Amino acid sequence: MRIVIAGGHGQIALRLERLLSARGDEVAGIIRNAEQGDDLGAAGAEPVLLDLESASVDEVAAVLRGADAAVFAAGAGPGSGTARKETVDKRAAVLFADAAVRAGVRRFVVVSSMGADPAHQGDEVFDVYLRAKGAADAYVTGQSGLDWTILRPGALTDAPGTGLVRLEAHTGRGAVTRDDVAAVLAELVDTSATAGLTLELIGGSAPVTVAVKSVAGN
Numbered sequence: 611m612r613i614v615i616a617g618g619h620g621q622i623a624l625r626l627e628r629l630l631s632a633r634g635d636e637v638a639g640i641i642r643n644a645e646q647g648d649d650l651g652a653a654g655a656e657p658v659l660l661d662l663e664s665a666s667v668d669e670v671a672a673v674l675r676g677a678d679a680a681v682f683a684a685g686a687g688p689g690s691g692t693a694r695k696e697t698v699d700k701r702a703a704v705l706f707a708d709a710a711v712r713a714g715v716r717r718f719v720v721v722s723s724m725g726a727d728p729a730h731q732g733d734e735v736f737d738v739y740l741r742a743k744g745a746a747d748a749y750v751t752g753q754s755g756l757d758w759t760i761l762r763p764g765a766l767t768d769a770p771g772t773g774l775v776r777l778e779a780h781t782g783r784g785a786v787t788r789d790d791v792a793a794v795l796a797e798l799v800d801t802s803a804t805a806g807l808t809l810e811l812i813g814g815s816a817p818v819t820v821a822v823k824s825v826a827g828n
Contacts, residue, residue, distance in 0.1 A: 612636040613799055614677045614715075616662060616706050617684025618655060619646040621768075622721060625792035626681065627655035630799070640673065640684075662702035663694075670709035679717035679799045680710045682750075692735055695742040703746035711755040717805075718756040719798050721791070722747050724764050724783070724810055747808070757805035759798050763791045764812040776814025777821040784812030797822040 613630055615623050618639020630637045631654025638656040641647065647657035658673050662684060674680055682703050686694035703720065710718050726743035750758050764784045771789025794811055797818055798804055803826035816824065 611678040611800070612638070612676060613679045613681060614658075614674050615639045615655070615681045615683055616702065617682070617721075618650055618657065619643070620683050620685060622766075622788050622791050622795070623681075623683040624649060624653050625788055626683070626795050627653040629792055629796045631655060633796070638673065638677075640670075662705060663697045665705070667705060667708050667712055670705060671712040674709055674713035674715050677713070677715045679719065680706065680715050681719045681721070681795060681799060682706050683721040683795075685721075686739075692738040695735070695739045699739060700742040700746045703743075704749050707750045707753055707756060707758075711753060716755065716757045717799065717802060718750065718753075718758045719795060720747060720750055720758065720760045721795065722760050722762045722808075724762045726762060751808070757802055759804045759806075760808040761791070761795065761798060762808065762810045764810070766791065772813065773818055774813065774815055775818055775821050776812050776816065777809055777825055779807070779809060779825075781810040781812045781814075786812045790818065793818045794822065801826050803827060 617623050618641045627637050638658050639650045640658045640660050642661040650657040686698040723743045725740050728744040730740040747760050763786050767785050767787050769787050771787045
């Protein structure tokens with residue numbers, strides 16, 4: 611498979627790139643800083659320099675054309691203000707979805723956040739973030755041209771992955787390692803039977819492959 615990842619230098623994205631390239635997939639990661647290219651190369655991914663905050667739909671579609679799947683893993687990051695929650699977490703996700711439709715890439719996986727909701731209340735930066743992610747998810751799920759899956763991890767940690775997770779429509783609050791999020795994403799990209807599902811993810815007792823097959827109905 612050829613898989614294009616938006617936010618290619620993110621902590622989850624780099625882990626995902628290593629997993630995908632190790633299993634023989636062709637991976638491209640979209641980055642906005644050329645200095646990040648070496649890190650993607652080390653992860654086995656092709657760096658693609660493109661700023662999703664200023665790129666056109668046609669520019670992004672050109673990168674996506676010929677891909678088998680697209681993963682939106684971009685984010686403004688914890689140190690950013692409210693403005694970039696709108697431009698990255700919402701608008702860039704909408705742009706990436708529109709570009710995927712234009713390029714004919716149906717398989718589309720989004721790294722969202724537990725609690726994402728376009729109607730979330732509050733004025734703190736994290737409240738704005740949850741509204742932005744929720745609005746982006748709502749847009750993606752409304753696209754008939756996409757076989758989408760929305761993944762909403764719980765609190766992220768950098769502890770070593772366990773390979774054991776809980777993946778359901780509603781898991782309740784909990785933590786999950788970035789390693790395990792990446793492992794679940796790698797399975798989801800390859801499991802089109804999860805299309806149309808919004809899933810929450812925390813640490814649990816089911817092996818990743820079993821958890822994904824379970825929600826896919828296999």
